[in-house]
Amino acid sequence: MSDTTAHEEPELIQLLTPEGELTGHPDYPLEITADEVRDLYRDLVLVRRFDGEAVSLQRQGELGLWASLLGQEAAQIGSGRALRGHDMAFPSYREHGVAWCRGIEPEELLGMFRGVTNGGWDPHEHGFHLYTIVIGSQALHATGYAMGVQRDGALGEDGTAVITYFGDGATSQGDTNEAFNFASVNNAPVVFFCQNNQWAISEPLERQARVPIYKRASGFGFPGVRVDGNDVLAVLAVTRAALDNAREGNGPTLVEAFTYRMGAHTTNDDPTRYRNAAELEEWKAKDPILRVRRYLEHNGLADDAFFAGVDAEADALGEKVRTQCRSLPDPEPLDIFHEVYAEPNVHIDRQRAEFAEYLASFEAEGVR
Amino acid sequence: MSNLTIGKAVNAGLRAAMEHDPKVLVMGEDVGRLGGVFRVTDGLHKDFGADRVIDTPLAESGIVGTAIGMAMRGYRPVVEIQFDGFFFPAANQTFTQLAKMRRRSAGKLSVPVVMRIPYGGGIGAVEHHSESPESYFLHTAGLRVVSVANAVDAYWMIQQAIRSDDPVIFLEPKRRYYEKAEVDTEAPFAEAVPMGAARVARPGTDVTLLAYGPMVKTALQAAEADTDHSIEVIDLRSLSPVDYPTVVESVKRTGRLVVTHEATLTGGPGAEIAARITEECFYHLESPVIRVAAFDTPYPQSRLEEHYLPDLDRVLDGVDRAFAY
Numbered sequence: 001m002s003d004t005t006a007h008e009e010p011e012l013i014q015l016l017t018p019e020g021e022l023t024g025h026p027d028y029p030l031e032i033t034a035d036e037v038r039d040l041y042r043d044l045v046l047v048r049r050f051d052g053e054a055v056s057l058q059r060q061g062e063l064g065l066w067a068s069l070l071g072q073e074a075a076q077i078g079s080g081r082a083l084r085g086h087d088m089a090f091p092s093y094r095e096h097g098v099a100w101c102r103g104i105e106p107e108e109l110l111g112m113f114r115g116v117t118n119g120g121w122d123p124h125e126h127g128f129h130l131y132t133i134v135i136g137s138q139a140l141h142a143t144g145y146a147m148g149v150q151r152d153g154a155l156g157e158d159g160t161a162v163i164t165y166f167g168d169g170a171t172s173q174g175d176t177n178e179a180f181n182f183a184s185v186n187n188a189p190v191v192f193f194c195q196n197n198q199w200a201i202s203e204p205l206e207r208q209a210r211v212p213i214y215k216r217a218s219g220f221g222f223p224g225v226r227v228d229g230n231d232v233l234a235v236l237a238v239t240r241a242a243l244d245n246a247r248e249g250n251g252p253t254l255v256e257a258f259t260y261r262m263g264a265h266t267t268n269d270d271p272t273r274y275r276n277a278a279e280l281e282e283w284k285a286k287d288p289i290l291r292v293r294r295y296l297e298h299n300g301l302a303d304d305a306f307f308a309g310v311d312a313e314a315d316a317l318g319e320k321v322r323t324q325c326r327s328l329p330d331p332e333p334l335d336i337f338h339e340v341y342a343e344p345n346v347h348i349d350r351q352r353a354e355f356a357e358y359l360a361s362f363e364a365e366g367v368r
Numbered sequence: 369m370s371n372l373t374i375g376k377a378v379n380a381g382l383r384a385a386m387e388h389d390p391k392v393l394v395m396g397e398d399v400g401r402l403g404g405v406f407r408v409t410d411g412l413h414k415d416f417g418a419d420r421v422i423d424t425p426l427a428e429s430g431i432v433g434t435a436i437g438m439a440m441r442g443y444r445p446v447v448e449i450q451f452d453g454f455f456f457p458a459a460n461q462t463f464t465q466l467a468k469m470r471r472r473s474a475g476k477l478s479v480p481v482v483m484r485i486p487y488g489g490g491i492g493a494v495e496h497h498s499e500s501p502e503s504y505f506l507h508t509a510g511l512r513v514v515s516v517a518n519a520v521d522a523y524w525m526i527q528q529a530i531r532s533d534d535p536v537i538f539l540e541p542k543r544r545y546y547e548k549a550e551v552d553t554e555a556p557f558a559e560a561v562p563m564g565a566a567r568v569a570r571p572g573t574d575v576t577l578l579a580y581g582p583m584v585k586t587a588l589q590a591a592e593a594d595t596d597h598s599i600e601v602i603d604l605r606s607l608s609p610v611d612y613p614t615v616v617e618s619v620k621r622t623g624r625l626v627v628t629h630e631a632t633l634t635g636g637p638g639a640e641i642a643a644r645i646t647e648e649c650f651y652h653l654e655s656p657v658i659r660v661a662a663f664d665t666p667y668p669q670s671r672l673e674e675h676y677l678p679d680l681d682r683v684l685d686g687v688d689r690a691f692a693y
């Protein structure tokens with residue numbers, strides 16, 4: 001068994017340094033206007049605010065749970081903005097930033113974590129599948145969807161590309177590795193986007209993998225690349241290249257976005273039990289938003305009025321999210337029986353009728 | 369005597385088993401330093417080390433598959449499946465390998481794996497964190513299936529499960545993890561009630577109410593609340609095999625049986641028990657066996673779970689239905 005790969009320093013694609021210096025990268029030229037960079041900055045700030053509000057709403061008992069994206073904004077906005085309208089994304093459960101890019105309303109995301117829906121949006125309408133909680137499952141769905149795209153002949157310059165999101169922990173799951181293999185042997189137009197945030201709940205990366213994650217791709221027969229997941233420009237460029245490669249019929253790519261989960265795994269989790277504060281401090285210096293701000297400021301591409309405007313927008317979004325969340329209607333009891341089957345089902349109909357009668361008996365007694 | 373929650377009692381039982389037998393191992397996601405998401409393995413990693421308390425990669429098929437291999441090598445792995453809904457990736461290893469290994473090897477191989485699964489609903493969780501998958505296990509020959517309803521059983525039954533030479537599915541009622549009881553942890557192991565035995569949790573004369581795991585508490589509340597009928601509550605404890613002599617004896621006295629569980633109705637434990645009791649107690653029954661279970665739908669979003677899960681009112685309604693004959 002060779003151990004050498006574990007010790008090589010892998011190349012990290014970076015275009016914008018933590019200090020806000022635009023270095024660029026020869027393999028990933030990015031033509032981007034100041035307007036576009038300002039838009040990305042705005043996206044980053046707004047999703048961070050939305051996410052922060054959701055954490056507070058959970059603390060106040062308005063949500064059952066929340067899985068924060070704190071620290072992963074650039075990985076999600078960069079890749080989300082690389083998608084075209086007709087592309088299709090298969091997320092895990094933390095991709096609030098990608099959801100934002102796909103036009104999902106915050107309240108639709110909150111509904112699931114409040115327990116009023118199982119994920120209420122139309123996946124086809126948004127090109128964004130429902131959140132998938134059972135780790136790894138969606139990687140296969142994305143691959144199958146991509147195989148469908150291929151069979152439709154929907155490839156080429158304006159073709160459709162598929163992307164799937166998963167974490168470092170998910171790379172251990174059989175489904176994920178099977179997806180790599182299915183995508184490879186079928187040359188499917190799919191991008192595997194792994195947000196390596198260094199942790200799977202309490203387990204650090206070394207409990208999941210002994211080689212850098214992006215390197216796994218070569219064993220399956222397709223390219224893998226590690227990108228600075230806190231650099232929105234690099235993520236945008238790398239993901240766009242991978243998507244274009246897929247849409248043109250050149251098969252899958254594994255993108256490892258090297259990032260960090262700045263918060264707890266979810267609002268149920270207490271990371272002080274398993275990781276030290278120094279690590280967090282180290283990553284704070286690589287904050288995904290700060291570097292864009294520095295870049296804009298140093299190059300005179302945005303003034304105080306711009307930043308104040310974005311902050312005001314964030315405040316308004318926070319307000320909207322709070323109101324929307326609190327006014328989400330509870331489902332009706334008989335909703336339990338909806339959408340179990342496509343065709344009428346006598347068995348479900350009977351249980352619904354019995355339960356309706358049961359509920360009515362309380363109303364008659366006036367006790368419920 | 370120690371006053372323990374169900375969660376702490378499983379923890380103490382695991383610790384006792386690990387002290388008793390160096391071949392006992394704990395493995396699963398986050399069971400090490402974190403002590404599991406419900407803290408059931410808290411402190412074991414620190415005291416027994418990483419060789420015996422293994423933080424596994426995130427892969428349930430891998431967890432159960434490697435546990436089978438370890439068991440073949442003489443170990444007694446206790447695997448934790450983090451939540452009920454995450455058992456399913458391990459279904460192949462469980463159903464095609466774990467359950468069948470003894471029979472396939474004509475008894476030459478023993479795979480004494482214990483699979484601990486926090487299960488059931490009522491905690492306001494997102495999807496896949498509230499399932500009651502027991503029916504799949506009951507339907508599979510070669511697996512023993514038990515569920516605990518109190519801290520005393522939690523403490524002893526986990527140890528019995530570990531000493532059993534059969535694979536045991538050990539179902540922990542997650543919404544009851546914090547229920548407390550006095551546990552005599554100093555009592556001799558041999559004196560514990562065998563894990564295969566059902567227990568009369570509350571004697572009664574008019575109707576037998578059968579429950580296990582999280583529903584035992586609800587059943588006891590129903591017995592308390594019903595002033596018209598004397599309800600005998602049986603805590604089944606072992607779902608496979610079922611201790612039919614205890615159940616039959618009770619039903620022959622009361623003439624009525626109501627079975628309740630969080631698992632969906634159709635093909636659930638209640639269906640099998642109803643068929644069997646109808647055979648064995650036909651001439652003693654005053655009414656059909658009544659089942660009070662979850663509806664035959666996917667587990668709903670949490671804001672509906674109070675309607676979906678059988679609760680006190682639904683159980684009492686079931687008891688009333690048994691007296692309508």
Ligand SMILES: Cc1ncc(C[n+]2csc(CCOP(=O)(O)OP(=O)(O)O)c2C)c(N)n1
Pocket residue numbers: 094133134135166167168169170171197199200201261265397426428450454457
């Ligand atoms: C099949 C399965 N097993 C276990 C879990 C419980 N679980 C939820 S998130 C998680 C860790 C995931 O880590 P990673 O893939 O790195 O994603 P991250 O949460 O860091 O975004 C675990 C074990 C699950 N959701 N699905």
Ligand SMILES: [Mg+2]
Pocket residue numbers: 167168169195196197198199200201
């Ligand atoms: Mg992770």
